[in-house]
Amino acid sequence: MKQTRFDVIVVGAGMVGAALACALGLSGKRVALLEPHLPASFDLDAEPDLRVSAINRASQALFERLGVWQALAAQRISPFENMTVWDATGSGEIHFDSAEMGEPYLGHIIENRLVQWALLQRLAQLASVTVIEAALSELAFEPDQVTVSLADGTELSAELLVGADGAHSRVRALAGIEVLSRAYDQKGIVCHVATEKPHQRTAWQRFLPSGPLAFLPLADGRCSLVWSCDDAVAEQMMALSDEDFRLELAQAFGERLGAVTAVSERAAFPLLRRHAEQYVKPRLALVGDAAHTIHPLAGQGVNIGLLDASALTESLLESKGDLGQLRVLRRYERWRRGNNSLMMHTMDGFYRVFGNDHLPLVPLRNFALSFADRVSPLKSQLMRHAMGLEGDLPQWSRS
Numbered sequence: 001m002k003q004t005r006f007d008v009i010v011v012g013a014g015m016v017g018a019a020l021a022c023a024l025g026l027s028g029k030r031v032a033l034l035e036p037h038l039p040a041s042f043d044l045d046a047e048p049d050l051r052v053s054a055i056n057r058a059s060q061a062l063f064e065r066l067g068v069w070q071a072l073a074a075q076r077i078s079p080f081e082n083m084t085v086w087d088a089t090g091s092g093e094i095h096f097d098s099a100e101m102g103e104p105y106l107g108h109i110i111e112n113r114l115v116q117w118a119l120l121q122r123l124a125q126l127a128s129v130t131v132i133e134a135a136l137s138e139l140a141f142e143p144d145q146v147t148v149s150l151a152d153g154t155e156l157s158a159e160l161l162v163g164a165d166g167a168h169s170r171v172r173a174l175a176g177i178e179v180l181s182r183a184y185d186q187k188g189i190v191c192h193v194a195t196e197k198p199h200q201r202t203a204w205q206r207f208l209p210s211g212p213l214a215f216l217p218l219a220d221g222r223c224s225l226v227w228s229c230d231d232a233v234a235e236q237m238m239a240l241s242d243e244d245f246r247l248e249l250a251q252a253f254g255e256r257l258g259a260v261t262a263v264s265e266r267a268a269f270p271l272l273r274r275h276a277e278q279y280v281k282p283r284l285a286l287v288g289d290a291a292h293t294i295h296p297l298a299g300q301g302v303n304i305g306l307l308d309a310s311a312l313t314e315s316l317l318e319s320k321g322d323l324g325q326l327r328v329l330r331r332y333e334r335w336r337r338g339n340n341s342l343m344m345h346t347m348d349g350f351y352r353v354f355g356n357d358h359l360p361l362v363p364l365r366n367f368a369l370s371f372a373d374r375v376s377p378l379k380s381q382l383m384r385h386a387m388g389l390e391g392d393l394p395q396w397s398r399s
């Protein structure tokens with residue numbers, strides 16, 4: 001059987017896998033990128049993707065280095081300059097303004113499908129990367145290489161295999177890596193909504209006892225809704241007619257943007273925190289949702305996945321010789337696993353503190369929000385971390 005040899009095989013061309021393949025390809029590595037569902041095109045006239053991400057400055061810096069940012073910026077992306085977060089139970093509120101921080105914006109809301117498409121277009125220009133429309137079915141680790149089998153019998157081999165195949169990673173399962181998981185017993189409902197007042201380039205988030213409700217500004221003037229709510233509430237909301245859902249939503253969000261005038265189709269995603277017990281094994285590394293999934297309340301999931309891609313690239317490029325050596329891969333794991341774990345626990349803290357209406361906690365958290373709002377250095381520090389302007393950032397992700 002014919003076997004094709006690469007330096008690295010990346011499994012999964014979601015935003016993280018495609019970015020990693022691009023970074024490695026630009027660095028001269030021979031890369032195979034496997035993806036069973038390659039999009040045929042990106043249609044600017046089509047309804048925006050229901051899945052959008054708040055792309056922070058670290059992710060933007062990576063996209064700039066990969067040569068895709070210009071292509072993204074020429075499409076329908078939506079910079080946001082402000083963020084307002086408030087508690088439905090009380091008067092606590094915090095407001096972040098990019099101008100106060102001396103920055104032009106806090107981040108951009110971009111459709112996931114657009115990011116993936118821009119990266120795939122860039123990959124098509126790189127002779128060092130071979131994109132293969134197929135799913136991984138089996139893999140075998142040998143002392144000097146890893147071999148991947150595709151459904152049609154093709155075999156590929158490489159020094160290193162990277163699992164970027166999402167939350168239900170087959171790579172992770174085949175490698176026998178366990179996952180620590182915790183169900184939030186919530187679903188994230190997503191849809192697009194039109195509102196009476198303009199969104200003012202602001203990301204709005206209201207903490208309700210049943211979970212956070214975010215309205216994120218879209219380029220077409222509507223907002224992308226992410227409503228993380230308890231399973232029972234989510235089930236009720238998904239069963240409502242558009243008209244009844246619109247009314248429930250208006251009630252839950254309050255008056256800030258006036259009436260909710262229209263809602264699009266809806267989708268709901270179960271929310272789980274998952275963390276792979278190991279990110280690496282000899283000849284294997286996990287990145288993105290294959291390694292971790294977190295609560296979407298601070299819009300950090302893909303941003304930390306893209307930091308994985310940058311850190312892994314940097315660790316591999318610094319190494320001499322075999323890319324699959326555990327010593328090299330451990331550097332990546334040490335770098336990213338602790339940082340991701342901290343982010344997950346921070347999100348859990350928010351989830352717990354805001355997701356309940358225990359009486360002693362309500363005034364305390366309202367006080368904390370309003371206090372943080374008044375203390376500029378604290379506020380600025382919080383925001384700079386969320387924007388990816390500070391922290392233990394790989395070179396590829398530095399602005």
Ligand SMILES: Cc1cc2nc3c(=O)[nH]c(=O)nc-3n(C[C@H](O)[C@H](O)[C@H](O)COP(=O)(O)OP(=O)(O)OC[C@H]3O[C@@H](n4cnc5c(N)ncnc54)[C@H](O)[C@@H]3O)c2cc1C
Nearest residue numbers: 012014015016054136165166188288289299300301302303
């Ligand atoms: C409601 C919601 C809102 C969110 N909002 C934000 C936000 O605002 N900001 C943010 O940063 N994050 C957000 N996230 C998280 C973000 O969407 C994910 O972290 C991100 O999409 C993960 O990207 P990925 O490339 O790691 O995985 P995926 O996007 O899951 O990509 C995995 C790819 O692997 C492919 N694949 C699967 N199996 C195989 C196989 N056997 N062989 C080959 N390929 C395979 C799949 O087809 C897919 O293309 C949100 C998540 C949810 C649920």
